[in-house]
Amino acid sequence: xxxxxxxxxxxxxxxxxxxxxxxxxxxxxxxxxxxxxxxxxxxxxxxxxxxxxxxxxxxxxxxxxxxxxxxxxxxxxxxxxxxxxxxxxxxxxxxxxxxxxxxxxxxxxxxxxxxxxxxxxxxxxxxxxxxxxxxxxxxxxxxxxxxxxxxxxxxxxxxxxxxxxxxxxxxxxxxxxxxxxxxxxxxxxxxxxxxxxxxxxxxxxxxxxxxxxxxxxxxxxxxxxxxxxxxxxxxxxxxxxxxxxxxxxxxxxxxxxxxxxxxxxxxxxxxxxxxxxxxxxxxxxxxxxxxxxxxxxxxxxxxxxxxxxxxxxxxxxxxxxxxxxxxxxxxxxxxxxxxxxxxxxxxxxxxxxxxxxxxxxxxxxxxxx
Amino acid sequence: xxxxxxxxxxxxxxxxxxxxxxxxxxxxxxxxxxxxxxxxxxxxxxxxxxxxxxxxxxxxxxxxxxxxxxxxxxxxxxxxxxxxxxxxxxxxxxxxxxxxxxxxxxxxxxxxxxxxxxxxxxxxxxxxxxxxxxxxxxxxxxxxxxxxxxxxxxxxxxxxxxxxxxxxxxxxxxxxxxxxxxxxxxxxxxxxxxxxxxxxxxxxxxxxxxxxxxxxxxxxxxxxxxxxxxxxxxxxxxxxxxxxxxxxxxxxxxxxxxxxxxxxxxxxxxxxxxxxxxxxxxxx
Ligand SMILES: Nc1ncnc2c1ncn2[C@@H]1O[C@H](COP(=O)(O)OP(=O)(O)O)[C@@H](O)[C@H]1O
Ligand SMILES: [Mg+2]
Numbered sequence: 001x002x003x004x005x006x007x008x009x010x011x012x013x014x015x016x017x018x019x020x021x022x023x024x025x026x027x028x029x030x031x032x033x034x035x036x037x038x039x040x041x042x043x044x045x046x047x048x049x050x051x052x053x054x055x056x057x058x059x060x061x062x063x064x065x066x067x068x069x070x071x072x073x074x075x076x077x078x079x080x081x082x083x084x085x086x087x088x089x090x091x092x093x094x095x096x097x098x099x100x101x102x103x104x105x106x107x108x109x110x111x112x113x114x115x116x117x118x119x120x121x122x123x124x125x126x127x128x129x130x131x132x133x134x135x136x137x138x139x140x141x142x143x144x145x146x147x148x149x150x151x152x153x154x155x156x157x158x159x160x161x162x163x164x165x166x167x168x169x170x171x172x173x174x175x176x177x178x179x180x181x182x183x184x185x186x187x188x189x190x191x192x193x194x195x196x197x198x199x200x201x202x203x204x205x206x207x208x209x210x211x212x213x214x215x216x217x218x219x220x221x222x223x224x225x226x227x228x229x230x231x232x233x234x235x236x237x238x239x240x241x242x243x244x245x246x247x248x249x250x251x252x253x254x255x256x257x258x259x260x261x262x263x264x265x266x267x268x269x270x271x272x273x274x275x276x277x278x279x280x281x282x283x284x285x286x287x288x289x290x291x292x293x294x295x296x297x298x299x300x301x302x303x304x305x306x307x308x309x310x311x312x313x314x315x316x317x318x319x320x321x322x323x324x325x326x327x328x329x330x331x332x333x334x335x336x337x338x339x340x341x342x343x344x345x346x347x348x349x350x351x352x353x354x355x356x357x358x359x360x361x362x363x364x365x366x367x368x369x
Numbered sequence: 370x371x372x373x374x375x376x377x378x379x380x381x382x383x384x385x386x387x388x389x390x391x392x393x394x395x396x397x398x399x400x401x402x403x404x405x406x407x408x409x410x411x412x413x414x415x416x417x418x419x420x421x422x423x424x425x426x427x428x429x430x431x432x433x434x435x436x437x438x439x440x441x442x443x444x445x446x447x448x449x450x451x452x453x454x455x456x457x458x459x460x461x462x463x464x465x466x467x468x469x470x471x472x473x474x475x476x477x478x479x480x481x482x483x484x485x486x487x488x489x490x491x492x493x494x495x496x497x498x499x500x501x502x503x504x505x506x507x508x509x510x511x512x513x514x515x516x517x518x519x520x521x522x523x524x525x526x527x528x529x530x531x532x533x534x535x536x537x538x539x540x541x542x543x544x545x546x547x548x549x550x551x552x553x554x555x556x557x558x559x560x561x562x563x564x565x566x567x568x569x570x571x572x573x574x575x576x577x578x579x580x581x582x583x584x585x586x587x588x589x590x591x592x593x594x595x596x597x598x599x600x601x602x603x604x605x606x607x608x609x610x611x612x613x614x615x616x617x618x619x620x621x622x623x624x625x626x627x628x629x630x631x632x633x634x635x636x637x638x639x640x641x642x643x644x645x646x647x648x649x650x651x652x653x
Binding site: 006017218219220340 | 419420421423428441442444445447449451453454455456457458459460464468469472473474475509511516
């Protein structure tokens with residue numbers, strides 16, 4: 001009961017405070033950005049470095065195809081400076097990609113290495129079938145590697161089609177690719193829920209601390225955990241509201257809403273418990289600023305990896321925002337992995353509970369000192 | 370109701386004690402005054418007694434509860450008014466009290482009745498953020514009574530209030546005393562202490578120098594004086610003479626018998642004068 005009254009009071013307070021409106025405003029801005037600024041899909045022409053080591057007829061057929069799709073129909077000769085060397089390449093520019101054709105495989109390796117982009121060497125093996133050799137950087141995600149395999153098969157198919165005039169079906173299957181717009185939403189939700197939740201709950205605590213309100217609370221028959229939990233509940237509710245402000249107009253009926261609610265609750269709980277813990281180590285918002293800043297930067301790394309598929313080091317999976325992002329993604333996908341979301345929810349619930357118990361313990365001894 | 374034995378407290382957790390070897394006991398229904406200049410350790414002591422500060426060293430029991438293992442239930446019996454008012458600025462006076470009463474398991478008092486008591490009835494619907502310092506202080510004071518406490522901690526309840534309102538507060542405290550409320554009153558206002566307290570403790574630099582009733586202190590330390598103004602051979606003469614000293618008593622008699630008396634006042638030493646005499650320190 002006391003928790004309920006505290007919750008109502010926190011709700012009343014937050015509706016009178018400005019953080020609540022900042023959050024709503026942020027959600028509206030995100031919505032506007034998602035709907036009107038981010039196109040359904042970005043114009044992202046990939047840059048490719050290729051070496052074609054094929055016998056003449058095959059290579060001519062391939063280059064002919066490249067030239068056909070070139071926007072101006074002219075092959076440009078481009079010299080690229082790599083360290084002290086100048087490597088000359090042939091440059092094709094199509095609607096989909098920018099292709100640099102290396103003169104030799106060793107040139108290709110140098111180009112791929114210095115440009116930090118994957119390179120492809122195409123050759124014909126003894127049996128007469130095409131051979132793709134990818135030069136990667138070493139930190140690409142498995143997903144990207146799989147994608148290369150699929151696209152290689154596709155290229156093979158289209159090349160064979162060109163040479164033999166035979167009809168071959170593409171191998172790329174039911175791998176749903178989110179539109180760029182939908183793709184940004186998991187990142188926005190993670191930012192909105194987790195970062196804001198963590199920051200704002202800490203801000204609320206410090207506000208109460210500086211006003212001495214916690215002391216007044218400490219001399220009642222109510223407990224510290226009820227005080228903390230009432231704040232968690234308000235933050236979680238705010239997160240749900242602001243997330244839905246973005247999700248409903250942007251995605252309509254696409255997401256799995258029960259799963260989304262569950263995930264918002266568990267991740268919101270986790271993030272606010274983390275914020276509570278951080279606030280227990282400092283006396284004021286100013287003092288805690290560095291810690292919160294570092295945490296937010298750390299939590300942002302997975303978002304960066306999320307948008308740059310070629311950068312995904314192994315350790316990034318251990319940052320909580322990684323599974324949060326992936327979870328939101330699965331919720332949005334039509335054939336999303338519900339068991340991943342459920343499992344992650346359980347994980348966040350357990351981790352959040354532990355953090356909450358810890359921060360309750362710390363605050364009990366500290367709120368008043 | 371309250372027992373304190375060899376209490377020490379250091380904010381820096383070293384030998385620099387804000388409270389040093391303090392011991393006292395407070396009986397049920399007693400108003401116990403804790404008097405001392407600012408920085409003496411009054412609020413610190415009150416903080417430990419009310420569980421707001423962790424007990425470092427010593428023994429403290431409040432209403433039968435060992436403060437070391439504090440229970441939330443204990444606070445159903447405790448009321449606490451803070452030196453620095455701490456109310457929700459964004460809530461109205463009434464909302465502040467209405468929320469606060471929900472945090473207790475015992476019967477609570479009506480917010481409007483309490484606001485009336487401290488003269489804030491007409492401000493019930495005003496946000497506390499718009500209150501003056503004194504008004505906030507009164508709201509904090511009113512809040513401390515909401516759970517009908519049997520033990521009442523008052524930290525500087527009259528500081529910063531104008532005299533009329535301070536008198537109201539004094540009356541309220543007096544009223545609570547009639548209801549057998551045990552009160553721990555921290556103040557540096559000696560007049561309030563003198564009028565209200567059954568006993569007072571003088572505290573300076575974290576140490577209690579003396580505990581006694583104001584009356585007994587006056588008997589012990591306040592030798593009484595008479596100020597006499599009379600017409601002597603060379604005009605108006607003023608003398609200050611003790612009423613206990615034999616020589617002075619004879620002198621008073623002589624003056625009265627032989628001179629025309631203009632004015633004559635007996636003067637009792639104030640608690641403040643006694644405090645200065647005992648501790649060698651002022652109260653500011
Ligand atoms: N939170 C604190 N941290 C460190 N020192 C404190 C703190 N609160 C009070 N003190 C110090 O402890 C001493 C006693 O303070 P306090 O109990 O507030 O005195 P009083 O209430 O009698 O004015 C003072 O020297 C004060 O500076
Ligand atoms: Mg004080």
